[in-house]
Amino acid sequence: MALDVAPLSNQLGFFSLICYCLTLLPTLLRIVFPQTKQTEIPKWLLLQRRLIGILAFLFAVGHGVLLIKKRNIDFSDVTTAWVYIQGICTLLIFTLLAVTSNDWSVKKLKKHWKQLHQLTYLAMFLLTWHVLDKMMGHWTQVTPISLILIGLIDGLFIWRRWIECRGSAKTPAAQSMSAKPTKPN
Template sequence: MITIDLPPLSNTLGFVSLICYVLSLLPTILRVVFPKTKKNRIPKFLLKHRRTIGILAFIFALGHGYILVKKRDVDFFDLKTLWIYIQGVITFGIFTLLTITSNDWSVKKLKKNWKRLHQLTYLAMFLLTWHIWDKMSGHWTYITPVGVIMITGITILFLVRRWKEWQVE
C-alpha cells in the first residue's frame, strides 16, 4: 500500500528544481507543439529568462543532492551505491555542465558546440523521469504526483515536438 507523507526538505528542493527545469524547457517545446503560444507573454518571458531559470534549477538540485548525500552518508566510490544513484548523479553532472556554460562567454567560445552541449538537457529530462519514478516509488509525498505529472508531461510534449519537427524535415 502506498502511504503519502509530508515531503522532507530534500524532496521539496528537488521539486522546486524540477519546476524550474520544466519552466526552462517550456518555451521551445510550446513554440513547436502549440505555435499560437509564440505571441503569448509567458513563453516570451520564460525564453528571455531561460538561463537564469536553469541556473536556479541547478542551485535547488544542488541543495537536494547535498542534503540527501549528507543524510544517507553516500559513498560514490562503492559501485553498488553508485549504481543505485546513477540517474541522479548523471543528471546532476549534466546540469553542472549546462550551468557552467550558461553565460555569454561560453556561447561565444563554444559556438556551435554550445548548442550541441545544451542538447544534453533532453537526455537529462529522460534521466530525471527515471530518477523520479525510481526513487519515489513507494515513498510518495503530497508533491510526488505533481512532480511525476510535470516530468512525464514535459517528456511527452518533447516527444511530440520532435515528431512535429521530423515531419517538417
C-alpha cells in the same frame, strides 16, 4: 492513502524539477503550439531561461548535498554509482549546462555550445526515471505533481520531435515539387 509531507531534501528536488521544466517549456510550446508565440508567458520564460536554469542547478545541488549527508552516501563504493546513476548523471548534466550558461561560453564554444545544451533533453528522461525509481512505493505530496509535470514535458518533447520529423520529411518532397522542370517556353 495519505501521502507524506515532503521533507526539505525532496522539496529542493521538486523546485529543481519545476525550474528545469520551465526552461524547456518556451521552445516546446513554440513548436507544438505555435499560437502561444503571441502570449507573454513564453516570451518572459525565454528571456529568463538562463536564470531559471541556474536556479534549477542550485536547487539540484541542495537536494544532492542534503541527501548525501542524510543517507550517508558513500562514493568510494561502486554500488553507489549504480544505485544513484540517474541522479548523478542528471546533476552532472545540470552542472555542465550551468557552467556554460554565460555569453563567454557561447562565444568560445560556438556551435558546440548548442550541441552541449542538447544534453538537457537527456536529463528529461533521466529525471523521469529518477523520480519513479527513488519514490516508488513511498510517495510524498509532491511526487504526483512531479510525475505529472515531467510526464507532460516528456510528452511535449516527443510531440515536438514528431512534428520536426514530419516537417523534415515533407521538406525534401516540397523541394522536389518546386524543382520540377518547367515547360520550356
